[in-house]
Amino acid sequence: MADLALNGLSKHYGDFYAVRDVSLAIADGEFLVLLGPSGCGKTTTLRMVAGFIEPSAGEVRLGGQDVTLLPPWKRNAGMVFQSYALFPHMTVAQNVAFGLEMRKLGRVDIDQRVEETLALVRLDGFGGRLPRQLSGGQQQRVALARALAIRPDVLLLDEPLSNLDAKLRQEVRIEIRELQRQLGLTTVMVTHDQEEALTMADRLVVMNEGAVRQVGTQRDLYERPADRFVAGFVGRTTFLGGTVKAPGRFRSDGGLALACTGGRPGRAVLSLRPERAMVGRAALSGLDNSLPGTVEFVSYLGALIDIHVRLSPKDRLVVQIANRDGGFTPEVGQPVHVGWPASAGQIFNE
Amino acid sequence: MIALLHRRARRWALNGAAAVGLGYILLPLVFVTWLAFFHQEIPSFPPEGYSLRWFAAILDQRKFVSGFSVGFQLAALAMVLGLALGVPAALCLARRNFRLRGPLANLLLMPIIVPGVVLGTAMYVFHVEVENGLDMDVIGTFYALVAGHIVIVIPWVVRLVTASLSGVDRATEEAAQNLGANPWITFWRITLPAIRPGIVAGALFAFVTSFGNLEMSLFLVGPGRTTLPIVILQYLEWKIDPTIAAVSVVQIVLIGTAMLITDRYVKLARVV
Numbered sequence: 001m002a003d004l005a006l007n008g009l010s011k012h013y014g015d016f017y018a019v020r021d022v023s024l025a026i027a028d029g030e031f032l033v034l035l036g037p038s039g040c041g042k043t044t045t046l047r048m049v050a051g052f053i054e055p056s057a058g059e060v061r062l063g064g065q066d067v068t069l070l071p072p073w074k075r076n077a078g079m080v081f082q083s084y085a086l087f088p089h090m091t092v093a094q095n096v097a098f099g100l101e102m103r104k105l106g107r108v109d110i111d112q113r114v115e116e117t118l119a120l121v122r123l124d125g126f127g128g129r130l131p132r133q134l135s136g137g138q139q140q141r142v143a144l145a146r147a148l149a150i151r152p153d154v155l156l157l158d159e160p161l162s163n164l165d166a167k168l169r170q171e172v173r174i175e176i177r178e179l180q181r182q183l184g185l186t187t188v189m190v191t192h193d194q195e196e197a198l199t200m201a202d203r204l205v206v207m208n209e210g211a212v213r214q215v216g217t218q219r220d221l222y223e224r225p226a227d228r229f230v231a232g233f234v235g236r237t238t239f240l241g242g243t244v245k246a247p248g249r250f251r252s253d254g255g256l257a258l259a260c261t262g263g264r265p266g267r268a269v270l271s272l273r274p275e276r277a278m279v280g281r282a283a284l285s286g287l288d289n290s291l292p293g294t295v296e297f298v299s300y301l302g303a304l305i306d307i308h309v310r311l312s313p314k315d316r317l318v319v320q321i322a323n324r325d326g327g328f329t330p331e332v333g334q335p336v337h338v339g340w341p342a343s344a345g346q347i348f349n350e
Numbered sequence: 351m352i353a354l355l356h357r358r359a360r361r362w363a364l365n366g367a368a369a370v371g372l373g374y375i376l377l378p379l380v381f382v383t384w385l386a387f388f389h390q391e392i393p394s395f396p397p398e399g400y401s402l403r404w405f406a407a408i409l410d411q412r413k414f415v416s417g418f419s420v421g422f423q424l425a426a427l428a429m430v431l432g433l434a435l436g437v438p439a440a441l442c443l444a445r446r447n448f449r450l451r452g453p454l455a456n457l458l459l460m461p462i463i464v465p466g467v468v469l470g471t472a473m474y475v476f477h478v479e480v481e482n483g484l485d486m487d488v489i490g491t492f493y494a495l496v497a498g499h500i501v502i503v504i505p506w507v508v509r510l511v512t513a514s515l516s517g518v519d520r521a522t523e524e525a526a527q528n529l530g531a532n533p534w535i536t537f538w539r540i541t542l543p544a545i546r547p548g549i550v551a552g553a554l555f556a557f558v559t560s561f562g563n564l565e566m567s568l569f570l571v572g573p574g575r576t577t578l579p580i581v582i583l584q585y586l587e588w589k590i591d592p593t594i595a596a597v598s599v600v601q602i603v604l605i606g607t608a609m610l611i612t613d614r615y616v617k618l619a620r621v622v
Contacts, residue, residue, distance in 0.1 A: 052524055072527040079528045085521035089543045098539075102530030150529060 002063030002153040003028045004049065004186055009058035011044055018044045020210040021058070026154075029184040031177065033197040036207035037233070042190045043158060045207070049188060050156055051075050062153050073102070078147030079156040082163065084139045086131040092118070092142050093127030099150035117149040120179065137168050144176070148183070155180070157189035161196060173199050194234055206230050228348040231271045238318045240270045244347060254312030259288035263347030274320035276344035279307055279330060284339030292337055293317070295330045305329060309338050379602060386595035393592060404596040414597055417581035424492070424577060425560035428499035432556045435500065436507025437549060441541075443508070444515040455508075462505045466565025473498045474569040490572025498570045499560045506559055507552040514548025547616040554612050558605055 004026040011019045019041040026032045034042035047053045049060055051072035059068040067075050078099075087095050093114050100110045118124055121141040131139055140160065147155060160176070161169045177200045180187050191197050197204055198218045206213045206221060206229075214226040225231035232239070242252035243266065250260040250270050260270060284290040296316065297308035300323075307319045307330060319338055321327065330336045389399035408414050436458075443455050461469060474489070481488040488494050518541065526536040542549075564579040571580060578601070582594055 050524075050528055052527075071532075072524070073530050073532050077528065079525070081521045081525060083519055083521050085519060085525040087522055087526070087540060098526065098531070099529030102535070146525075146529065 002186060004063075004154050004188065005061040006045070006049070007059045007061065009045065009048060009060065010056050011041075011048060011053060012056050017210045019048070019055075022207075022212055023058075024205060024212070024215065026186060026188060028186055031180055031185075031187045031189070031200060031202045033201035033204045034188065034190045034207060035194060035197040035204050035233075036192065038192055040207040041210040042192075042205075042207050044210075046156055046158055046188060046190045049154070050077050050079050076150065076153045077156055078150055078152030078154075079158065080140075080143045080147050080160045082159040084131075084143040084163070086139055086142055086146075088131055090130075091127060092123065092129050092131065092134070095131065095142055096127075096146045096149050099146065103150065113149055117145045120148065121145045136164055137172065140164060140172065144179075148185075153186065155185045155187040157187065159191055160189070161191075162193070169196070176200065198234075204234075206233060208233070225271075225346070228269060228271065231346065231348065235273065236318070236320075237271045237273050238316075240272070240315050240317070242268065242270060244268045244349070248342065250345075250347065252312065252315050254314030256291060256312055256315055258345070259342040260345050260347050261342050264349050267350040268347050269350065271346045271348060272317065272340060272344060274306065274318040277317065277319045277338055277340040279309065279319045279321060280328060280337050280339070283337050287339035288342035289345075290337055290339035292335065295332050295334045295336055298330070298332055307336075309336060311338065382595050382598050383602070385592050386599045388592050388595075391591045393590065393595075404592040405600075407591075407593045408596055408600070411585075411593065413576075413581045413585070414578070414593075417576055417578040420492075420575055421561050421577040421579075424495060424499055425557045427496050428503045428560040429553050429556040431496070431500050432503035432507050433549065433553055436504045436552065436556075437511055439504070440508045440511035440515060440548075444512050455512075458508045459505045461502045466502075466563065469502070470498075470566035470569030473501075473566065477570070490570070490575070492572075492575060495567065495570045495572075495575075498566055499563065502563060502566060503556040503560055506555040507549075510552035510555065511545055511548040514545045514551075518544045550612055550616045554608060557608070561605075562601075 004024075006022055006024045009019060009022045010017065022041075022045055024032070034045060036042045044053060048055050051067070051070060051074075055068060059066055061067065062075065062077070087098065090098070096114045096117055097110050100113055105113070114127065115124070118127060121144055123138065123141055123145065126134070126138065126142075131142065134142065140163070143160070157176075161172055164172060173196055179185075189197075189200065201218065203215065203217055204221055205215050208229050214221060214230045216224075221230060221234045225234065228239070231237050240250075240252045240254075240256075240258075242250055242256075242258075244260070244263045245251050246265060247263075248259060248261065250258045250263070250268070252258060252270070258270065278284055278287070283292075291311050293309040293311040295307055296310045297306075299306040299308075303323055305321050305323050307321065309317050309319060311317055317338060321329070323329075384397075385393055386404055387400045387402070388397040389401045389403070390397065439458060443451060443458075477488045477494050522540055522544070523536050526540045527533070531539065561577075562579060563577075564583065567577050567580060571577060576584075578597070582597060586594060
């Protein structure tokens with residue numbers, strides 16, 4: 001294993017920048033997740049690390065060595081593809097052995113390493129099967145074993161779980177994460193699934209339109225999003241459009257006067273996480289903001305309940321409450337009061 | 351109830367149409383095969399008796415044997431060279447994006463569309479020009495014939511290999527490179543096994559196309575070196591006896607066997 005550094009990495013096709021000036025340092029043994037909507041450049045970035053795409057500018061350093069111009073077959077990076085990309089005409093063992101044969105290991109060493117690696121992903125005894133005889137989850141583990149067998153300097157995961165069903169995905173997330181910790185693998189994963197990203201990562205990189213918007217831990221991104229995009233992409237939030245009139249005073253487009261923190265005077269949006277607001281029958285005391293409204297929609301999610309409250313003709317807020325015994329659960333059409341402390345909201349100037 | 355009857359009627363209509371189509375294709379083959387076993391020399395119905403004498407008669411006619419042998423060598427050579435040219439062409443068309451890709455793809459399929467007589471004439475004129483220009487024997491030589499057949503064989507190879515290439519997951523090739531295989535090893539160990547069905551089918555169709563070609567070959571064969579279809583045609587000009595039918599049956603059986611054997615390894619229905 002080794003550390004990985006991307007310095008000013010860019011890729012453009014004509015005028016279109018798929019990736020723009022991405023610089024990241026991934027420590028030895030760290031699990032970094034590139035998160036973003038489709039087309040944000042995360043896959044292009046990963047493919048530049050693997051060597052499938054030649055960067056227009058910048059460099060990729062693996063273990064201190066500049067590998068920017070090395071072809072994929074000369075980089076020691078193990079990749080798990082979204083489609084798994086198993087060789088259909090080879091058995092599981094032959095698939096896993098392929099990279100070792102390319103490294104010219106002896107037959108005895110290869111067989112031993114294949115056996116070890118298959119045991120690592122709990123596929124002992126499956127070596128003689130063909131990929132099409134395996135379930136999706138098993139195929140995914142073969143793909144992982146094949147990438148791990150070569151003892152890569154860095155493990156690259158390209159949406160590795162997107163072809164699994166929801167329940168299996170949750171298990172595999174944890175399995176991969178535990179394996180990664182146990183082996184101390186420097187790992188870069190690409191995903192558009194934020195829950196997956198939050199579960200697995202040491203650190204996350206949120207990308208949009210080819211550029212890095214924020215790098216940080218789960219807590220950093222959720223509590224202190226760098227901009228409106230990150231606030232909207234990581235976790236859920238309600239945006240109220242309006243204007244910062246003076247420090248601490250926000251006026252929404254619907255005419256609500258709200259207390260807030262931060263932000264410069266001018267056009268802005270107020271972002272409020274649904275679980276940070278409270279809802280009650282009467283005005284809420286002790287909160288900086290308490291506003292009357294009408295319940296327009298209630299979405300029952302089991303442990304949680306989402307309540308959409310109309311505060312003014314132009315302002316609607318989502319409040320999430322825990323489904324507790326004897327708790328207040330408003331109904332559609334009911335007049336309620338919604339409140340939150342000024343520090344719960346966040347201002348993003350436009 | 352009415353819906354059920356409707357569905358049944360529709361199925362009968364479909365099956366009936368398919369049966370008529372199939373019968374139309376198979377009937378001549380059935381009659382040719384039947385005729386090959388007639389005893390009498392002048393084909394007439396009903397047969398006066400059955401025998402295998404016409405199959406034995408094939409071997410007495412040196413022309414048939416030599417036509418078969420020339421045709422076989424020709425088809426084998428055209429097939430091998432057609433593969434050598436067609437497979438890389440198909441790879442290039444399927445994998446590279448270049449400006450003249452569309453026109454080039456159409457060009458490579460053209461020989462199927464152009465009538466054999468036109469192709470033969472063009473080829474002949476070309477050979478005359480080359481012979482005059484280079485001052486060497488071209489017209490009527492075996493290699494000129496092979497060169498002509500390569501042209502009609504390439505479309506099949508390109509078409510079938512391209513079709514099987516489109517079913518190959520590009521990510522498997524990337525995976526191989528990611529694991530340390532250079533492009534050359536990737537091709538031999540990953541791509542080639544994946545497109546083998548297309549290559550086998552392409553080879554089979556190439557062989558059959560070449561072996562059965564009449565129109566173009568008429569222009570290209572030299573004296574004493576003709577292919578089986580031409581021998582059959584020439585024989586028919588002055589004699590009608592069931593020998594021709596027997597020759598045809600031998601051809602049908604050979605090609606049919608080749609298809610069945612191929613189908614055991616590669617499901618032809620899946621690639622064609």
